[in-house]
Structures are given as structure tokens and as C-alpha cells.
Amino acid sequence: MHRTQIYLQDTVYEQLKHKSRLVGISISELIRRAVEKDLNKPDHNEARAFFDALTPLESFKTTEPEQYVNDIRSGSRILRVEE
Template sequence: MHRTQIYLQDAVYEQLKHKSKVIGVSISELIRRAVEKDLNKPSSNEARAFFDALSPLQSYASTEPEQYVDDIRNRSRILNLEE
């Protein structure tokens, strides 16, 4: 583990101090968790690549959402039993 020093705005520090007491971890641990969470989330470029890979969804491009849902509801055995 490496030690580093950062400067925080007073309001951010107070929020960290309060949250650390509420959940029972140190401010350092809260910062480590936040940094790790941020580093592990996909970047916008990775997210764009993910959605671009979903090209099979293009087959629904001309589908009207309301009609699609109505068709599913009409075929539902559960919904038809309630009538």
C-alpha cells in the first residue's frame, strides 16, 4: 500500500467524516473504496463499444414499442387467465 496526501474542500471532508462514522470505516477507507469503484467502472469508450456490439437490437429499430408490448400482453397466458 502507498501513502499519499490530498487536499479536500471543507464540505467534502465533513461529508466523508460523517459517512465514515455512520458506516464505521475510516475516511481513508471511504476514499480507497470510491477510487477503486471509479477505476473499475467502464469508461465511456468501453460503454460505447459494448452498445455498438449489440447490433442484433437493430432488428427492432422499426418496431413500434406500444404495439410490441400489446402483442406480448395478448399472448400472455397469465394475463388472459385474469379476464
């Protein structure tokens, strides 16, 4: 483990202090968890690649998304688009 120093705004420090007491862990541990969680988030490009690689279900292969939504809306009293 490495030791480092950071400067925090007073309001951020007070929020960290309050949350660390609620959770029952040190401010350092709270910061470590927050940083680790942020670093482990998939970045936007990875998420985009994941969704681009998805393929529609076989039953939806020939379905146009906009027409599908319009068909659903026209069949619902709540979602009906007034023309």
C-alpha cells in the same frame, strides 16, 4: 500500499467524516473504496463499444425501432400520440 496527501474542501471533509462514521470505516478506507470503484467503472468508450457490438434478437432483425415504438403507442390509451 502507498501513502499520499490530498487537500479537501471543508464541506467534503465533513461529508466524508459523517459517512465514515455511518458506515463504520475510516475516512481513508472510504476514499480508497471510492477511488477503486471509480477506476473500475467501464469508461464511456468501452461501454459504447459494448452496446455497438450487440445484435438484435432474430425476431427483431427486420423491425424498424421508430415504427415499433409508434405501433406500441398507437395501441395504448395511455401512450397514444395525438395527431
